Amino acid sequence: xxxxxxxxxxxxxxxxxxxxxxxxxxxxxxxxxxxxxxxxxxxxxxxxxxxxxxxxxxxxxxxxxxxxxxxxxxxxxxxxxxxxxxxxxxxxxxxxxxxxxxxxxxxxxxxxxxxx
Amino acid sequence: xxxxxxxxxxxxxxxxxxxxxxxxxxxxxxxxxxxxxxxxxxxxxxxxxxxxxxxxxxxxxxxxxxxxxxxxxxxxxxxxxxxxxxxxxxxxxxxxxxxxxxxxxxxxxxx
Numbered sequence: 633x634x635x636x637x638x639x640x641x642x643x644x645x646x647x648x649x650x651x652x653x654x655x656x657x658x659x660x661x662x663x664x665x666x667x668x669x670x671x672x673x674x675x676x677x678x679x680x681x682x683x684x685x686x687x688x689x690x691x692x693x694x695x696x697x698x699x700x701x702x703x704x705x706x707x708x709x710x711x712x713x714x715x716x717x718x719x720x721x722x723x724x725x726x727x728x729x730x731x732x733x734x735x736x737x738x739x740x741x742x743x744x745x746x747x748x
Numbered sequence: 749x750x751x752x753x754x755x756x757x758x759x760x761x762x763x764x765x766x767x768x769x770x771x772x773x774x775x776x777x778x779x780x781x782x783x784x785x786x787x788x789x790x791x792x793x794x795x796x797x798x799x800x801x802x803x804x805x806x807x808x809x810x811x812x813x814x815x816x817x818x819x820x821x822x823x824x825x826x827x828x829x830x831x832x833x834x835x836x837x838x839x840x841x842x843x844x845x846x847x848x849x850x851x852x853x854x855x856x857x858x859x
Contacts, residue, residue, distance in 0.1 A: 677848070687845060691846070723791060737794075738794065739784070739794075
């Protein structure tokens with residue numbers, strides 16, 4: 633079946649601009665996660681959705697970052713007033729059961745964001 | 749907070765030789781441990797997980813991992829490495845609704 637998809641695959645933007653990154657999870661997965669992976673590092677948690685609500689947004693670095701999942705499926709990560717330090721690969725993952733350690737997360741291919 | 753450590757930056761191994769990628773963990777409570785592999789310009793692919801039960805966990809592509817509670821380790825192993833196993837490998841531990849990843853190990857399998 634179809635895996636997690638993310639669009640765009642690459643995004644280049646100028647410092648100060650606004651960007652939106654989209655994630656389409658595996659059908660039927662109730663939990664959705666956003667991570668950020670900087671060069672040479674492992675992914676770092678940003679936010680987790682259970683259904684439509686953000687159950688844990690403690691990983692968002694500051695108030696320029698925001699994410700929504702209005703219908704409990706597709707999610708959009710929004711970054712305002714982008715800075716060069718926001719350049720990274722943004723990964724989305726989904727899992728079947730939320731809030732437990734039993735089910736693995738399945739990752740999308742990521743969006744590579746470059747802020748010039 | 750839950751965390752994992754991957755002490756080696758790169759692991760070089762000859763094709764056909766055993767492959768081991770090391771991971772140690774730090775958790776409060778029961779550990780839920782995972783291994784993922786990342787190929788260039790691709791997302792993370794799930795390999796295997798330890799939740800409970802047998803200390804030797806078998807996963808995809810011939811990989812297995814050994815959970816050792818006394819040493820707080822969860823090393824990834826493959827008896828005979830292939831050139832196609834060359835990739836970036838991440839160990840992760842589940843906690844607080846998220847995965848905490850190590851920095852990753854680059855595995856290079858030499859033909």
